[in-house]
Amino acid sequence: MLTETIKVACSNCNLRELCMPMGFDQTEMQKLDEVVATRIKVKQGSNLFSHGDPFTSLYAIRTGFFKTSISTEDGREQVTGFQMAGEIVGLDGIVNDHHTCNAIALEDAEVCVMPFANVEDLSREFPVLQRHVHKMMSREIVRENSILMLLGNMRAEERLAAFLLNLVQRLHARGFSQSEFILRMSREEIGSYLGMKLETVSRTFSKFSEEGIIEVKQRYVRILNPDALKKIFNPSTC
Amino acid sequence: MLTETIKVACSNCNLRELCMPMGFDQTEMQKLDEVVATRIKVKQGSNLFSHGDPFTSLYAIRTGFFKTSISTEDGREQVTGFQMAGEIVGLDGIVNDHHTCNAIALEDAEVCVMPFANVEDLSREFPVLQRHVHKMMSREIVRENSILMLLGNMRAEERLAAFLLNLVQRLHARGFSQSEFILRMSREEIGSYLGMKLETVSRTFSKFSEEGIIEVKQRYVRILNPDALKKIFNPSTC
DNA sequence: CGAAAGGTTGACACGTGTCAAAGTGGGTGG
DNA sequence: CCACCCACTTTGACACGTGTCAACCTTTCG
Numbered sequence: 106m107l108t109e110t111i112k113v114a115c116s117n118c119n120l121r122e123l124c125m126p127m128g129f130d131q132t133e134m135q136k137l138d139e140v141v142a143t144r145i146k147v148k149q150g151s152n153l154f155s156h157g158d159p160f161t162s163l164y165a166i167r168t169g170f171f172k173t174s175i176s177t178e179d180g181r182e183q184v185t186g187f188q189m190a191g192e193i194v195g196l197d198g199i200v201n202d203h204h205t206c207n208a209i210a211l212e213d214a215e216v217c218v219m220p221f222a223n224v225e226d227l228s229r230e231f232p233v234l235q236r237h238v239h240k241m242m243s244r245e246i247v248r249e250n251s252i253l254m255l256l257g258n259m260r261a262e263e264r265l266a267a268f269l270l271n272l273v274q275r276l277h278a279r280g281f282s283q284s285e286f287i288l289r290m291s292r293e294e295i296g297s298y299l300g301m302k303l304e305t306v307s308r309t310f311s312k313f314s315e316e317g318i319i320e321v322k323q324r325y326v327r328i329l330n331p332d333a334l335k336k337i338f339n340p341s342t343c
Numbered sequence: 344m345l346t347e348t349i350k351v352a353c354s355n356c357n358l359r360e361l362c363m364p365m366g367f368d369q370t371e372m373q374k375l376d377e378v379v380a381t382r383i384k385v386k387q388g389s390n391l392f393s394h395g396d397p398f399t400s401l402y403a404i405r406t407g408f409f410k411t412s413i414s415t416e417d418g419r420e421q422v423t424g425f426q427m428a429g430e431i432v433g434l435d436g437i438v439n440d441h442h443t444c445n446a447i448a449l450e451d452a453e454v455c456v457m458p459f460a461n462v463e464d465l466s467r468e469f470p471v472l473q474r475h476v477h478k479m480m481s482r483e484i485v486r487e488n489s490i491l492m493l494l495g496n497m498r499a500e501e502r503l504a505a506f507l508l509n510l511v512q513r514l515h516a517r518g519f520s521q522s523e524f525i526l527r528m529s530r531e532e533i534g535s536y537l538g539m540k541l542e543t544v545s546r547t548f549s550k551f552s553e554e555g556i557i558e559v560k561q562r563y564v565r566i567l568n569p570d571a572l573k574k575i576f577n578p579s580t581c
Numbered sequence: 582c583g584a585a586a587g588g589t590t591g592a593c594a595c596g597t598g599t600c601a602a603a604g605t606g607g608g609t610g611g
Numbered sequence: 612c613c614a615c616c617c618a619c620t621t622t623g624a625c626a627c628g629t630g631t632c633a634a635c636c637t638t639t640c641g
Contacts (some may be wrong), residue, residue, distance in 0.1 A: 175488055179578060183492040197488065199481035206488060225474065229467045236463065242480040243437035249487035250413055250435065250444060254421040256494035257538035261597070292620065300495035302598055307621055323606075323620065340417060499629070530588065540630055545589055561588065561638075 113217070114138040123191025123279075124165045124217075126237035137234065140227050141165070141217045153194065153208040153216060160198025162220045166190050169214020170289040173197075174297070175206045184298040186248070187211075187272075187290060190279055193241055211289040256300040264299040265309045266337040269319070273328060285327040351455070352376040361429025361517075362403045362455075364475035375472065378465055379403070379455045391432065391446040391454060398436030400458045404428050407452020408527040411435075412535070413444045422536040424486070425449075425510075425528060428517055431479055433459075449527040494538040502537040503547045504575040507557070511566060523565040 115125055116134040129137065144167065147153050153164060153171065171188040185206060188194050198204040199221065228235040255264050277283040288295070292303040292310075299306070310326075313319045318334060320327040328334065353363055354372040367375065382405065385391050391402060391409065409426040423444060426432050436442040437459065466473040493502050515521040526533070530541040530548075537544070551557045556572060558565040566572065 175492055177492065177496070177577065181492075181496045183488075183495045185488050185491055196481055197485050200478045200485055205485050225470065225477070229470065229473065232463065232467065235467065239463070239476075239480070240438045242477070242484065243434055245484050246480065246487065247435050247438055247443050249484065249491065250421075250423050253423055253487065253490060253494065254413055254415065254419075256491065257421045257535065258415070258419045291618090297495065303620085304599080304622085305597060308597090311621070339415065529586090541588080542590085542631080543629060546629095549589070 113141065113144050115141055115217075118167075120165075120167060120191045124193070126233045128233060133231065137227065137231070140219050140223045140234075142220050142223065143218050144215055145218060147210040147214045147216060149210050149213050151210055153210065153214075154198070154204045155207045156205060158198075158204045160195070160202050160204055160221070162218045163193055163195040163224060164208070165217040165219060166192050166194065167215040167217055169216075170211045171208050171214065172211055172290060172294060172298075173206045173208050182297055184290075184294055185252075187298065189275060196242055196245055211294075252298075261299075261301050261305050261309050262312070262337050264301065265295075265306065265313070266334045268295065268299055269326065269328065270331070270334055270338060273331075283328075284331075285325070288324040288326060351379065351382045353379055353455075356405075356455075358403075358405060358429045362431070364471045366471060371469065375465065375469070378457050378461045378472075380458050380461065382453060382455050385448040385452045385454060387448050387451050389448055391448065391452075392436070392442045393445045394443060396436075396442045398433070398440050398442055398459065400456045401431055401433040401462060402446070403455040403457060404430050404432065405453040405455055407454075408449045409446050409452065410449055410528060410532060410536075411444045411446050420535055422528075422532055423490075425536065427513060434480055434483055449532075490536075499537075499539050499543050499547050500550070500575050502539065503533075503544065503551070504572045506533065506537055507564065507566065508569070508572055508576060511569075521566075522569075523563070526562040526564060 114135075115121055115138050116131075118124075125137065142162070147169065156175065166188055168190055171194060172184050173186045173188065173194060174182050174184045176182045188208075194208045194216075195204070197206050224234075224238060228238055255267055259267065273283055273286060276286050290298075292306045296303045296306045301309075310319070310321045313334075314321050316333070318328075318330045318337075320329060352373075353359055353376050354369075356362075363375065380400070385407065394413065404426055406428055409432060410422050411424045411426065411432060412420050412422045414420045426446075432446045432454075433442070435444050462472075462476060466476055493505055497505070511521055511524060514524050528536075530544045534541045534544045548557070548559045551572075552559045554571070556566075556568045556575075558567060
């Protein structure tokens with residue numbers, strides 16, 4: 106998993122605005138650099154952490170793309186999220202001092218290791234960081250709430266539309282195109298996340314494509330009619 | 344919503360072990376009493392908070408039973424949880440300074456109001472409290488993960504079995520029977536939580552009843568064969 | 582006591598799962 | 612550098628679990 110370790114500083118990281126709280130002066134920012142111990146590389150397909158691993162750190166993704174998942178004893182897998190640059194993984198480990206989910210790199214990745222003891226120590230010193238950590242965790246709770254709504258109430262088309270809109274919105278926030286992108290995950294992984302089978306994912310992609318809403322070729326996706334997607338996801342706003 | 348306010352202390356509350364971190368001495372415990380501003384009553388059917396309300400406080404349930412839910416603009420409701428004595432609601436509000444879900448009392452209830460500013464102030468002073476708050480939030484993330492697994496991978500029978508086992512386990516931890524109880528929520532609310540229609544909930548109850556696994560009469564439930572329920576929920580452990 | 586809300590049950594419809602076969606593309610080794 | 616292989620994707624036919632609609636029953640409460 107760890108192929109290299111580099112010591113780095115948040116204070117001159119271009120993802121600072123995504124990971125870190127705002128409104129620090131130079132001096133405070135340097136103090137905050139202490140929160141990150143090292144930066145490590147994770148090869149595509151390998152686990153950043155796995156179910157049962159002792160919890161020591163949160164991880165901020167610098168480059169690359171991850172999925173988190175949990176699995177039952179009889180082998181069923183549930184993808185609980187897809188994470189990209191600037192997002193944090195590992196919050197699940199705090200409650201029981203070991204991780205309950207797996208975090209797997211879907212492409213070669215680099216993550217900043219933030220030992221949780223550092224996070225807590227600095228949080229007590231900097232209320233702004235404390236508030237930031239609380240917001241991170243609350244954001245994750247709210248995110249999962251909205252997935253519950255997807256899985257509990259929405260049909261296949263609505264789920265996939267919501268998924269695509271969410272993905273493209275996050276990619277756009279990171280400076281990528283808001284119309285085209287390459288999926289980093291398989292149909293099966295999308296299906297697991299959205300509570301449907303891979304065939305249904307594929308069929309729904311094809312349906313959107315036939316309707317001229319998107320263009321799909323394997324993992325390449327171009328959104329031709331974002332309004333149509335929004336309408337499918339939330340018919341009431343039209 | 345608020346019919347009465349009472350000033351109280353955690354230090355002599357019999358639910359302390361459920362809400363509060365352990366391992367404090369007398370003096371520290373008295374300091375911690377400051378976290379709770381007041382205690383309020385919430386009438387059955389009324390909202391402790393609603394979507395859009397400004398976030399000010401977390402709430403520890405002292406007596407009564409709540410549901411939390413979110414809803415789409417076109418009126419679909421998703422129940423995101425059922426909460427009982429000793430459990431905390433309101434964590435969803437931290438990230439955006441307003442609540443995104445509704446918390447509704449399913450029976451007359453009493454809750455302790457913990458202004459979040461107090462929580463954060465005392466967290467900086469008491470590392471044990473800080474850790475406790477982090478665990479609470481992480482526990483909620485892990486709980487939602489397991490519901491994602493339910494909704495994404497399980498069939499109706501598995502969902503209801505998991506629901507009943509979870510409910511009875513939490514009730515038992517509070518000193519109630521581990522075999523019989525009264526449901527505080529309707530079939531429709533159970534269905535919303537578990538991602539199924541009320542008729543399916545009712546039918547699944549009837550099926551369990553015909554198989555001699557449970558006894559059901561409206562909201563009264565008695566678990567006759569807990570092992571059978573566990574087997575339905577998780578076949579691999581048999 | 583009557584009405585309203587909630588729960589049960591049946592018949593049928595429909596969306597998604599299952600199983601199978603064929604197509605596509607990328608990576609690897611000869 | 613090409614050819615093969617394997618993982619992934621697409622598509623079709625059919626099955627099945629759950630949703631939908633409707634009728635009836637039970638309980639609660641004014």
